[in-house]
Amino acid sequence: MTKSTAVVAITKHGTAIARRLQEQLPDVDVYYPQKFAQGDEVSREITAFSGSVVDYVPTLFSAYSGLVGIFSLGAMVRLVAPLLRDKKTDPAIVVVDDRAEHAISVLSGHLGGANLLTQQVAKALGARPVITTASDVAQTVAVDLLGREYGFEIDNFEMVTEVSAAVVNEERVHIIQEAGELGWWPYAKPLPAYLKVFNSLEAARQQPFDAALVITPRLLTKDETKQFLTRGVLYRPKVIVVGVGCNRGTSAKEIEHVIMHTLNTVQLSMKSVRNVATIDLKADEPGLLELCARHKWPLVTYTAEQLNQVSIPNPSDTVFKHVGAYGVSEPAALLSSDAKDFVVEKVRSGNVTVSICIVSHS
Structure with a gap:
């Protein structure tokens, strides 16, 4: 358990796919059944296990920040369902089919990084990435990831789900940025019209809005909190x-x-x-x-x-x-x-x- 991601296979074809992933992605540990061992597992630091994968998944779930299963989506769901705790702590879960045709983001797509891991796995295998997160599909702001690469910290996480819904439903969303890095928009296309950016709360309140994303190091006043955070997410940039x-x-x-x-x-x-x-x-x-x-x-x-x-x-x-x-x-x-x-x-x-x-x- 020396890497960030565990790759687990349970079939002969899956074992070959897991070995390919290890060759392409440097930050993975590989696990597959002893009966498919090829003799070089020790030198390649691969774990060949005996018994059922059911016995290993709980340990891998808690020990790694990412888990890639080369077996069916249904099997993965049944294996991890009893282990789920919270979207902020659960690891990224990805599954790959037995022919490496599809890599599917299953769990913790944003915060856990499963969507990114899915893209990496798909690229390594020449597979098709399957990502169903609405903001990724629509190529719009991911509320729970805004500015994450810069260290932005969400101050009121309980509002993320509601404001995310406003974004994907294309409601009027104001993005007010008073400080912090400006390169948080990840796409080549312009911001959609329903997202408007302001450099101050005073400017933002001049136009009607349905939800807000507020990026500031300031402690907001009671009036500002009521107006912008009743349906808004507050980000703390590291400034x-x-x-x-x-x-x-x-x-x-x-x-x-x-x-x-x-x-x-x-x-x-x-x-x-x-x-x-x-x-x-x-x-x-x-x-x-x-x-x-x-x-x-x-x-x-x-x-x-x-x-x-x-x-x-x-x-x-x-x-x-x-x-x-x-x-x-x-x-x-x-x-x-x-x-x-x-x-x-x-x-x-x-x-x-x-x-x-x-x-x-x-």
């Missing part, structure tokens, strides 16, 4: 860079508290933090490392020389005396975000200094 300076030995709890308080003060969501930036002397700071690990924030560091090349509004001789730079949080935030200005120049609380910048994608 906030937090510059941090702290004294040696500062706890993760204290650093987190200052960051949270600062973001709340300027009405920004912690879910939109892309990374933390600081001086290289803090690359091993336990509290900072603990906090970044907890939130899965990359920690970006710069030398004092790099920080001193940045013009900042609040240089400090005291900071220079201790670390060799005239500032830490301010220049680190500017360097990491490539922003031209601050959302928050510098806030000092206790042992922590925080500066906030927004990454621009205009």
Whole structure:
């Protein structure tokens, strides 16, 4: 179980197909019955099992992010039905027929990546991909995948199904993007007329709409929430860079508290933090490392020389005396975000200094 996807066959023809897939796709582990073993399984790291595939599927289902079965769709449905939990956690399930004519996306088409896996399998085998997800068939916005490649995080997942229905039924859907990467439309054709893009909620409210997709790091007001999220999905793009300076030995709890308080003060969501930036002397700071690990924030560091090349509004001789730079949080935030200005120049609380910048994608 070293790869992301398990390929399971149960017939002689299926075994040959599984071996072909292993040759074409580097990130698959292959399983098939011992009676079809060809003698090279150990060298190819293929598992030849004894007994029934029924005994293996539950383990593979939980151990891999993708499962390709080279047997009938009905058999796969019966095998995985008792194992299903949630579309956000279930693995991608794909089936291939015994002649490799069709590759069918069965489960977790979007979030789990089954539609993409189906395309990859079909291409490797020269098979026809069968994908029935409405948004893929219509080549329109996949609400649950919008901006996923850029790290957009859905803040109210409970609205995805209803808003997806609005999209595939071609209702009037406003897409309001206040920040974040702009290349989320995956097709060569223009956006359909029922999808309209705005760069602010104020502009969007000037035209009637039935549903909304809101991409912003801002904490919405009560009125904005009522108007746009009653039937809308809120996405958090990863656009906030937090510059941090702290004294040696500062706890993760204290650093987190200052960051949270600062973001709340300027009405920004912690879910939109892309990374933390600081001086290289803090690359091993336990509290900072603990906090970044907890939130899965990359920690970006710069030398004092790099920080001193940045013009900042609040240089400090005291900071220079201790670390060799005239500032830490301010220049680190500017360097990491490539922003031209601050959302928050510098806030000092206790042992922590925080500066906030927004990454621009205009």
